[in-house]
Amino acid sequence: MAGTWVFVDQRDGNIRKVTFEMLSEAKKFGGEVAAVVFGKGVEGLAGEFAKYGADKVYVADDDIFAAYNTGAYVAQIVAMINEYKPNAVLFGHTMNGRDMASRLAQKLDTGLATDAIAAEISDGKGIFTRAIYAGKALAKVEVSGSPVLATIRAGVWEVVEAAGAGEVVKATVAATAADVYQVAKEFIPTVSARPELTEAAVVVSGGRGCKGPEGIKVVEQLADLLGAALGGSRASIDSGWLGHELQVGQTGKVVCPGLYVACGISGAIQHLAGMSSSKFIAAINTDTEAPIFGVADFGVVGDLFKVVPLLCDELKK
Amino acid sequence: MKVLVCVKQTFDTEAKIELKDGKINDAGINLIINPYDEVAVEGAIQLKEKGIAKEVVIVSAGADKAMDAIRTALAMGADRGILVKQDTAADEYARAVVLAEAIKAENPDLILAGHVASDDGSSQVPTRIAEILGLPHVNVMTSVEIAGGKATCTSEADGGTAVTEVAIPAVISSQVSWNEPRYPSMKGIMQAKKKPVATVDAAAVDNKVKIVEFGLPAGKTAGIKIEDDPDVAAVKLADWMKNTVKVEVK
Numbered sequence: 001m002a003g004t005w006v007f008v009d010q011r012d013g014n015i016r017k018v019t020f021e022m023l024s025e026a027k028k029f030g031g032e033v034a035a036v037v038f039g040k041g042v043e044g045l046a047g048e049f050a051k052y053g054a055d056k057v058y059v060a061d062d063d064i065f066a067a068y069n070t071g072a073y074v075a076q077i078v079a080m081i082n083e084y085k086p087n088a089v090l091f092g093h094t095m096n097g098r099d100m101a102s103r104l105a106q107k108l109d110t111g112l113a114t115d116a117i118a119a120e121i122s123d124g125k126g127i128f129t130r131a132i133y134a135g136k137a138l139a140k141v142e143v144s145g146s147p148v149l150a151t152i153r154a155g156v157w158e159v160v161e162a163a164g165a166g167e168v169v170k171a172t173v174a175a176t177a178a179d180v181y182q183v184a185k186e187f188i189p190t191v192s193a194r195p196e197l198t199e200a201a202v203v204v205s206g207g208r209g210c211k212g213p214e215g216i217k218v219v220e221q222l223a224d225l226l227g228a229a230l231g232g233s234r235a236s237i238d239s240g241w242l243g244h245e246l247q248v249g250q251t252g253k254v255v256c257p258g259l260y261v262a263c264g265i266s267g268a269i270q271h272l273a274g275m276s277s278s279k280f281i282a283a284i285n286t287d288t289e290a291p292i293f294g295v296a297d298f299g300v301v302g303d304l305f306k307v308v309p310l311l312c313d314e315l316k317k
Numbered sequence: 318m319k320v321l322v323c324v325k326q327t328f329d330t331e332a333k334i335e336l337k338d339g340k341i342n343d344a345g346i347n348l349i350i351n352p353y354d355e356v357a358v359e360g361a362i363q364l365k366e367k368g369i370a371k372e373v374v375i376v377s378a379g380a381d382k383a384m385d386a387i388r389t390a391l392a393m394g395a396d397r398g399i400l401v402k403q404d405t406a407a408d409e410y411a412r413a414v415v416l417a418e419a420i421k422a423e424n425p426d427l428i429l430a431g432h433v434a435s436d437d438g439s440s441q442v443p444t445r446i447a448e449i450l451g452l453p454h455v456n457v458m459t460s461v462e463i464a465g466g467k468a469t470c471t472s473e474a475d476g477g478t479a480v481t482e483v484a485i486p487a488v489i490s491s492q493v494s495w496n497e498p499r500y501p502s503m504k505g506i507m508q509a510k511k512k513p514v515a516t517v518d519a520a521a522v523d524n525k526v527k528i529v530e531f532g533l534p535a536g537k538t539a540g541i542k543i544e545d546d547p548d549v550a551a552v553k554l555a556d557w558m559k560n561t562v563k564v565e566v567k
Contacts, residue, residue, distance in 0.1 A: 011476060070454065095475045099456045102409075102444035111410060111525030114439045127529060132437050136334040137341060139437075140529040181453035185469065186480040196476065202564060226558075227567045244494035245473055250330045250435055251352050251493050259562045270330045276537050280562045282554060288544060297540035298557045306547040307554070314555030315566045 002086045003031025004121065005058070005147070007077070007100070008049070009092040010039065011068070015048060017199050018092035018154040023052040025157040029121040031087060033164065034058055036080070038073055040066040043168065050166025052159065058084070060171040068096045069182050072175035074103045079174030081108070086147045088121045093151040094198075101151045110145040115254075117156045117277075121148055134250035134273035154198050155256045190245075193224075197246060200229035202259045203278070205248055206241070207233035207271075209264020209285060209304055216241045218308050219263045225312050231255065233265045249274035263304045267292030284308065318463070320361045320370040321425035322395065323416055323443065324354040324377045326386035327436040336531055350386045353431020357491045359498040360461070361429055362394040369463050370427070372396050376419050378403045378412050378519060391509035392501030398512070399423075403519035408526045409437075413445030415519040421450065425486065427468070432457045432490035443490040453483035457492045 004026040009016040019035070026033045034056040035049035046057040058080060064072045077100075081089065089104075091097035093115045105112035113128035117138075120127045126148035132139045143149065190196075197203060204226060206219035216236065223230045232242040234249055248255055250270040260278035265271060267283070267290055275281070276295045283296035284304045293299040300307055328334075329347040336342060350358065364370035373395040377383045380402070387398035401415050420428060428447075433440035440456075447454035455470040459478075462469045469482045473492050483489075501509070541557070543550045558564045 009475070014476075016475065095457055095473065098440045099444060099454075102441040103448050103454070105441070106410070106413065106445040106448035111408065112441060113526065114441055130438070131534070132531075133328065133332075133334050133341075134330075134435065134438060135534060136332075137336070138532040138534055140532065142527040142529050143525070144527075145525070181483060182455065183482040184479065185482055187474065187477055188480075189477040225567055226564055244492070254438075259558070259564060268331070269333060277534065281537065282558070284554075288542075293542055294539050295537040296542070297537075298554060298561075299539070299542040300550040300554055301542065301544040302547050302550055307551050310548050310551035311554055314551050315558065315564075317555075 002084055003033055004029050005034050005036050005086040005089045007089060007091045007097065008035050008037040009094050009097055010037065010045070013042065013045060015045065016092055016094060016154070017159065018094065018152060020052045020159045021154065021157040022090045022092065022152055023049060023054055024160040025119070026090065027053050027162065029088065032056060034086070036077070038065040038076060046166050046168050050164045051161055053162040053164040054166050055164045056167050056169055058169045058171050060173060062173045064173070064175050064177070064180070067184050067187070069180055069184065070099055070103055071179040071181045073100050074107060075175040075179040076173070077104060078107055080171050081147060087123060088126060088148040091151045093153045097151050101149055105149050108145070110149060111143045113141050113143050113150040115153050116150045117153050119150060119152070124148065126150060131254065134254055134270070135277060136273050153256070195227070195229045197229045197231055197248070197253050197255055200257050202226045202228035203231050203248070203255050203257045204228045204261040204263065205231035205233060205265060206236050206263050207265030208235035210236055210241065213241050215264065215305065218305060221312055222261065222308050225315055233268070233271045262292050263308060265292055266290045267295065318370050318426040319372045319374065319423065320364055320427045320429060321374045321376060321420055321423055322354070322357045322361045322390065323428065323430035324358060324375055324386050324390055325351045325434050326377065326379050326383040327351040327434055330435055334533070336533060339531060341531055348382065348385065350389055351431050351434045353433055353435065353491060353493055355498045356493050356495050357429040357431055358390045358393055358395060359496045360491060363496065364463065365394070374399065374423060374425065376401065376416060378407065378415050380405050384514065387514055388509050389501060391512045392505040393499055394505060396512065398514035400514060400516045401519045402516060407522070408524040409439050409441035409445060410525040411522040413442045413449060414522045416442065417446045417449040418520065419517065420446065427463070427485055428488045430488070430490055432492055443488050447488035453487040454490070455481050455483055455487065456490045458489050459492045459494050461489060
């Protein structure tokens with residue numbers, strides 16, 4: 001059986017980091033590792049995947065793939081799966097990845113493990129660990145089938161450089177206009193100098209203790225100093241200080257950065273679910289009894305309006 | 318226009334999760350409508366209030382107690398419900414198959430559902446339903462306009478916001494930021510008791526995904542906690558960030 005395919009998550013040639021994380025980890029499953037990239041004018045990206053160990057790079061290059069659309073992408077990968085028969089296909093658990101993988105799984109009448117945080121893959125079988133209840137519990141699940149399908153959470157695997165042959169295989173374009181059922185009218189990129197929440201190495205979040213947009217500004221200064229993504233607890237989203245796309249927690253995003261800094265966040269269970277798998281956690285809160293201190297590697301009992309600016313000054317030294 | 322909303326009954330998001338005999342313990346847990354589905358119910362009711370939808374039908378696959386979730390949606394303002402009785406251990410595939418079967422019989426113009434369930438976090442079922450029914454699907458929708466046989470959806474996308482148009486009938490999965498679900502009024506709760514809810518048994522469908530085991534995450538333990546003057550605490554925290562975490566300062 002051919003080995004593991006990693007579906008490349010990219011827009012306009014900007015490749016999401018989870019792609020490299022999956023390529024790096026896929027080598028552990030044995031067999032060939034291939035990157036699969038769909039787009040227009042994307043053949044030149046092949047070298048990027050070889051750098052992280054891709055033995056092969058399957059390229060489907062056509063106008064129809066210029067931007068992600070579920071129908072055409074699924075039709076194309078189904079044709080390629082039938083032709084090349086990979087043992088497993090992994091997608092990033094991104095908006096597009098989960099959408100494409102779910103539709104693909106149903107088309108193939110098979111199972112799918114979404115948002116996996118660990119994987120063991122052998123011939124025709126995958127054992128995946130999934131965080132359920134937004135990380136309050138874990139489920140180890142078995143997915144059988146050919147191929148084994150899963151979407152992988154960003155940030156759980158290390159990116160490791162390892163030269164691969166990166167042999168380019170041009171796939172026959174199988175998708176047709178009849179497969180397209182979504183008309184893309186517009187794409188408005190988020191204008192922010194900050195990294196995205198789910199991709200960032202550092203996340204700095206503000207909660208109720210920010211008391212308003214002024215407090216968020218204080219937290220933003222720390223975020224920018226650390227090159228971090230900005231996030232918030234439900235309190236600061238419900239109060240309208242931050243947009244919902246920045247909510248960390250059970251009805252928002254689950255993040256696992258190298259460092260999470262919680263400012264003025266008490267640590268309600270639904271927030272803890274979204275961030276407690278971060279590698280390091282720092283917390284600044286006035287209430288010494290706040291549950292956030294129960295998960296913090298470094299806690300400061302104090303007022304964020306005083307501590308955060310002083311911290312910024314110290315970090316600059 | 319007939320709008321059908323899929324709802325799943327889930328644990329309250331504030332619930333603490335514990336294991337009992339190797340399974341998730343549901344004893345004493347408050348059950349709610351999955352918050353993402355609740356937004357879909359609210360959106361459907363608003364479509365009815367605007368005169369775009371004529372009827373709002375709620376469908377849930379689950380145990381007998383999922384009837385409470387259906388009644389809550391009816392109390393919010395939906396017209397009638399269908400409970401497809403199915404073992405709660407059904408996986409995403411099995412749930413999608415039985416829901417699609419119930420939906421097909423209703424032949425709705427629009428199918429709404431939350432884009433993810435707050436319990437299993439799978440975000441698969443609405444997409445699978447669309448594939449089974451051969452319908453277009455738009456994921457993670459934050460607002461929608463329905464006109465001229467088309468749904469124009471604004472959705473959360475990776476790195477931005479996408480505007481996508483699909484022909485209806487279609488399946489659209491909602492993000493929680495679409496709207497603010499209403500609380501059922503006392504009058505609504507009384508009326509909901511009289512609204513019709515059909516109960517059907519799900520066809521036997523085998524799961525595709527096998528649960529090997531449930532576990533709890535290794536609890537993170539508290540580390541250093543400083544209660545000192547802000548300037549002293551800030552120096553220590555900066556030192557920890559630089560030397561232990563090894564952050565890069567821009």
